Amino acid sequence: MRTYEIATIPGDGIGVDVTVEARKVLDAAAAQHGFALRWTEFDYSCERYSATGAMMPEDGVAKLAGFDSILLGAVGFPGVPDHVSLWGLLIPLRRAFSQYVNLRPVRLLPGTTSVLANRTADELEMVIVRENSEGEYSTLGGRHNAGQPGEFVLQESVFTRVGVERIIRYSFELARTRSKRVCSATKSNGIIHTMPFWDEIFELVAAEYADVAAEQCHIDALAARMVQHPDRLDVIVASNLFGDILSDLAAAVTGGLGMAPSGNINPERTHPSMFEAVHGSAPDIAGKGIANPVAQILAATMMLDHLGEVEAARSVNAAVEKVLEEGRVATPDLGGKATTEQLGTAIAEAL
Amino acid sequence: MRTYEIATIPGDGIGVDVTVEARKVLDAAAAQHGFALRWTEFDYSCERYSATGAMMPEDGVAKLAGFDSILLGAVGFPGVPDHVSLWGLLIPLRRAFSQYVNLRPVRLLPGTTSVLANRTADELEMVIVRENSEGEYSTLGGRHNAGQPGEFVLQESVFTRVGVERIIRYSFELARTRSKRVCSATKSNGIIHTMPFWDEIFELVAAEYADVAAEQCHIDALAARMVQHPDRLDVIVASNLFGDILSDLAAAVTGGLGMAPSGNINPERTHPSMFEAVHGSAPDIAGKGIANPVAQILAATMMLDHLGEVEAARSVNAAVEKVLEEGRVATPDLGGKATTEQLGTAIAEAL
Ligand SMILES: CC(C)[C@H](C(=O)O)[C@@H](O)C(=O)O
């Protein structure tokens, strides 16, 4: 039997709650489609940090390297500064495994409503292709004149030609499988070194894809467009920071953060890819059984897709839609009274 | 008679169309309230750039220094790269005159509807206090290894203690005159040098304002919150880039970009402040008489306020509301057939 080795890092807060449900649904899908998933759990988390001073062991990255994929819950916990938890786990993994694409599809699922007035589901479907390995998230920089009147901090953004070109190319390839439209998020009017460079490469790559309509839009105008004319957007390619902002906004105007999955993808498959929900660890509701597991389950279907189990991914998506459409089993954020576990089970059973 | 010396820079595109209307309305308000505005027009613009190679003359800044205020239309024109037009005019003025506050109030005006479902006007009123002098918009950085495989660009963000502290302090002072709530836009989880510094100063200043509720929110979550729970936002303080994004988004969820004014303010009045609409020069509709002049007229009322003509500012605001409420005279973006000029005249007459 085809067997996939999956590393799972439930992490913190509701990450733990929702990962269990994603595993349950995936195991059911695997049984149905004739393959198996062998799960190995890792305790990398803020809890681990509190106990040991490190989010993961020194060979933490190496331990994951042999797996076919990684399913990540969420990281973050009060008392552990965010930049510690993220730069100690999430960001190093994204980089070590060259997961340079962060793919964030959103759409309005059945049984959910948009915060936008008068929008139909087919007007609210898009995907953010976020650069995931460089850009505004950088360790270069620091503080000068600490404690002096002239104190200041510097933060370096770094964009390489290789890094920009590969993410833009990915977005055009993706657009060929969808609407054949790519919109690039820029800010070359205000940010004058990196963003004109980004635009320049975008134009070069666009010229190779004559069959795809390419446009550029400043990040401020693009955020406005996402609420005013979301129907005119499909594939959006964006830097690390812009992609982060746009994908939360896109999730908010479609079904909400509880429904948005994310894949950290290594397209060349030289290292494992990693799948997670867009939402965070929400410590305030952790362990209460009220977290919505849908985003995590959809992230798991992106993992199935990536593993080549396209049929199984399709069944899970259909099961999610069916359960949401019926609306009988729904967590509080969806207007129901079901627990995380009940919703996970309902989706597994709907398969 | 009290007379104010006003420099006006209509600039490009619809900037020209709407500035005429703002002057008309302000002159009417001045006549009514017993003061005068003496206008001096400057041709700084992309058109000037195309003819002379510079957006403004070498002593362009010095020429404006003696005025009481500046009313700016918009800059930007196809063929002139945005970073040229902005770094050749808008950004140098903001910096030379130490207009370190970019104040961007938004609210849902009568006669307009929100793109958000089920939101009332009083849930859609907030103000973005944008840092306007440093941050992500910086000339430091450059390109390395041009044309080589290892090519990359660097872009430096610069945050000074002085710069961060004064903008945050301004936001707390402003909050005292409004809801007594300040939300700070951050991204200290991803951007690890500048944003933790910003947060640190925010906390220090917040401690001095025990009567104001202070909270911090990551820019991604804040963008989501702006569409999901705009009612929970009032004063938002943000860096140059984040403020730029949030204010366009805020304008989009309230009445749209046609209604959003902006003040580039020097709070110490050591130099003139400058008022403009949030929208750009929209060359595609320039000169057609269809641009909505309301944002520019509201920017002009911010100018009156700043000059100390608070009563006059109030009358203009009331006139704008009255005309919008009646809805008889409305530009195409507001669902009407009136021209820019007709709407400007209607507002002047409603005074
Ligand atoms: C044109 C651009 C540089 C400018 C900015 O980002 O400051 C504009 O978007 C604005 O908001 O005033």
Ligand SMILES: CC(C)[C@H](C(=O)O)[C@@H](O)C(=O)O
């Ligand atoms: C937590 C944070 C660093 C992270 C990011 O910005 O990458 C998160 O917001 C995300 O979107 O995955």
